[in-house]
Amino acid sequence: MTQIGNLKTAALEKSSHLEYFKIAVSVDCVIFGYEEKELKVLLIKSDLKEFASLYSLLGDLVRPDEDLDEASYRILKERTDLDDVYLQQVHTFGAVKRHPSGRVVSTAYYSLININSHKLKIDNNDLHWHPVQTIGKLAFDHKEILNTCLEHLRGQIEEHPVVHNLLNEKFSLRELQELYEAILATTLDRRNFRKKITIKKWLVDLNEMEDNVSHRPGKLYRFNKKHLK
Amino acid sequence: MTQIGNLKTAALEKSSHLEYFKIAVSVDCVIFGYEEKELKVLLIKSDLKEFASLYSLLGDLVRPDEDLDEASYRILKERTDLDDVYLQQVHTFGAVKRHPSGRVVSTAYYSLININSHKLKIDNNDLHWHPVQTIGKLAFDHKEILNTCLEHLRGQIEEHPVVHNLLNEKFSLRELQELYEAILATTLDRRNFRKKITIKKWLVDLNEMEDNVSHRPGKLYRFNKKHLK
Numbered sequence: 001m002t003q004i005g006n007l008k009t010a011a012l013e014k015s016s017h018l019e020y021f022k023i024a025v026s027v028d029c030v031i032f033g034y035e036e037k038e039l040k041v042l043l044i045k046s047d048l049k050e051f052a053s054l055y056s057l058l059g060d061l062v063r064p065d066e067d068l069d070e071a072s073y074r075i076l077k078e079r080t081d082l083d084d085v086y087l088q089q090v091h092t093f094g095a096v097k098r099h100p101s102g103r104v105v106s107t108a109y110y111s112l113i114n115i116n117s118h119k120l121k122i123d124n125n126d127l128h129w130h131p132v133q134t135i136g137k138l139a140f141d142h143k144e145i146l147n148t149c150l151e152h153l154r155g156q157i158e159e160h161p162v163v164h165n166l167l168n169e170k171f172s173l174r175e176l177q178e179l180y181e182a183i184l185a186t187t188l189d190r191r192n193f194r195k196k197i198t199i200k201k202w203l204v205d206l207n208e209m210e211d212n213v214s215h216r217p218g219k220l221y222r223f224n225k226k227h228l229k
Numbered sequence: 230m231t232q233i234g235n236l237k238t239a240a241l242e243k244s245s246h247l248e249y250f251k252i253a254v255s256v257d258c259v260i261f262g263y264e265e266k267e268l269k270v271l272l273i274k275s276d277l278k279e280f281a282s283l284y285s286l287l288g289d290l291v292r293p294d295e296d297l298d299e300a301s302y303r304i305l306k307e308r309t310d311l312d313d314v315y316l317q318q319v320h321t322f323g324a325v326k327r328h329p330s331g332r333v334v335s336t337a338y339y340s341l342i343n344i345n346s347h348k349l350k351i352d353n354n355d356l357h358w359h360p361v362q363t364i365g366k367l368a369f370d371h372k373e374i375l376n377t378c379l380e381h382l383r384g385q386i387e388e389h390p391v392v393h394n395l396l397n398e399k400f401s402l403r404e405l406q407e408l409y410e411a412i413l414a415t416t417l418d419r420r421n422f423r424k425k426i427t428i429k430k431w432l433v434d435l436n437e438m439e440d441n442v443s444h445r446p447g448k449l450y451r452f453n454k455k456h457l458k
Binding site for chain 2: 010
């Protein structure tokens with residue numbers, strides 16, 4: 001361990017900061033789904049005594065030899081058996097006292113999936129979908145993490161057609177509005193909604209009408225593929 | 230350390246994962262500025278032998294007793310003496326081998342400031358502003374962190390008037406376009422740019438003209454305060 005001029009080696013840097021290398025990093029996955037006109041999120045019963053009977057997000061510690069992004073997919077796969085889901089990193093939570101086991105900094109990832117096309121392994125700690133509107137207290141700071149990811153999702157749907165895989169390929173503006181209302185947890189004015197969506201130029205008018213619906217049939221649309229990644 | 234039914238205590242959880250609690254967390258600050266029609270970023274010479282003569286972002290390890298967000302402001306203050314800058318968290322980088330001292334997961338924060346109104350303490354490891362377009366290799370994975378924050382900034386300016394504090398209160402569309410061109414590193418078509426900016430309704434026409442300019446005087450605008458946070 002030598003110091004060269006003003007420079008120090010990485011080994012010296014570490015030896016003078018040993019008490020800094022005592023943090024664990026975790027990943028928490030916020031998996032949103034849409035079903036029966038409700039926005040839902042996947043939760044699991046916490047297995048810590050300190051949070052007995054509380055639900056938590058799907059999370060785990062990052063292994064010493066595992067990249068952060070890699071950990072997010074491994075955790076989702078282990079806990080739910082889902083492996084065809086794209087996870088996006090949203091935010092890292094690093095309050096000193098957020099975890100009762102010691103210093104654990106957690107990175108949140110989110111996804112938005114079609115509940116009916118993703119089969120869960122549900123033998124695991126009461127894993128299931130919870131309507132976002134009904135969720136009370138969660139383990140750790142997971143309510144804050146959930147709220148941060150929900151705000152992120154609400155921002156995303158204003159700017160990008162990220163909801164495209166939650167609808168059938170052909171859908172009516174009524175169905176699209178119901179989906180936006182579920183995510184935004186509000187009712188939207190029909191005319192304003194249609195105007196705002198039209199300005200974005202995300203939709204293609206299929207010149208077809210709904211059938212077998214109990215209300216007045218609406219026109220059908222699909223998303224313009226050039227806006228979908 | 231007891232296990233209750235399926236539940237374990239936080240202490241037991243930690244004792245069975247000791248090898249996970251060996252990570253350090255760092256913060257890297259990507260401070261963008263605008264000057265002389267160029268987008269710049271604050272860099273400092275690395276003090277590690279492994280990266281001798283390379284520049285790095287402004288960063289440091291998070292202290293054991295320090296929240297993550299708190300660390301970002303402390304580091305910026307220590308390295309630059311800046312304490313009136315709003316930092317926004319962008320992304321966390323967690324590749325296993327990214328730091329030669331051991332496992333260090335780093336959270337990047339970014340800001341966009343007016344260079345002329347922020348005085349730096351420049352006696353510190355050759356700290357200064359570098360035009361983003363001229364930056365080659367950086368220490369660690371800092372080029373990737375810089376590029377991620379640059380992409381984030383480019384997304385932000387499309388959606389929000391985040392550039393407002395880089396211009397005088399009154400500015401011409403030519404000045405605004407020059408700023409966008411510097412951030413996007415491209416030239417923009419004058420008419421398209423004006424059309425896109427007009428649609429956003431961010432600007433208020435002041436019914437005044439530039440004076441003392443060497444080109445044809447343009448109309449002056451300011452940002453509509455209701456769009457500024």
